[in-house]
Amino acid sequence: MTQFSDEFNRGLEGVREVERDLLYIMAGCDGTSGQAIETALQEYYDEEINHGRLYPNLDRLVEKGLVSRGTIDGRTNAYQLTDAGRKAIRAHNEWKHQHV
Known part of the structure; x- marks a missing residue:
């Protein structure tokens, strides 16, 4: 990989585009x-x-340790970002804002 792609993927190595979008959705919840x-x-x-x-x-x-899963009512799964997930999103945002 090039340095450019390594920086882009910092914290999100091996994460698919849809998974990245899921992380962003969960970041607001x-x-x-x-x-x-x-x-x-x-909707997106x-x-x-x-x-x-x-x-x-x-x-x-x-x-990958970016999201944790729990339950809401004993049968409905609840998802939220872990500290590692928040850190990965922040690193990705910082990189993106440097290039936009």
Whole structure:
């Protein structure tokens, strides 16, 4: 990888575009349901997002330690950024603002 792409990916190595967008959605929330995240993503993309696209990406973010998963009512999952997720988004924003 070039230095340019290394800087761009700082904190977001191996994170897909849709996963990055999910991180940004969660950055504005303090624990939210998968359904609320799905709705916000659909509004942003202006297209239907199915569960088969959403939840595997949320699971990957949990596995990477960027998102934590809990429950709201014992059966509804709640997702929120971890400290590592917030740090990764901040680093990405700093890089982006240097180049825009």
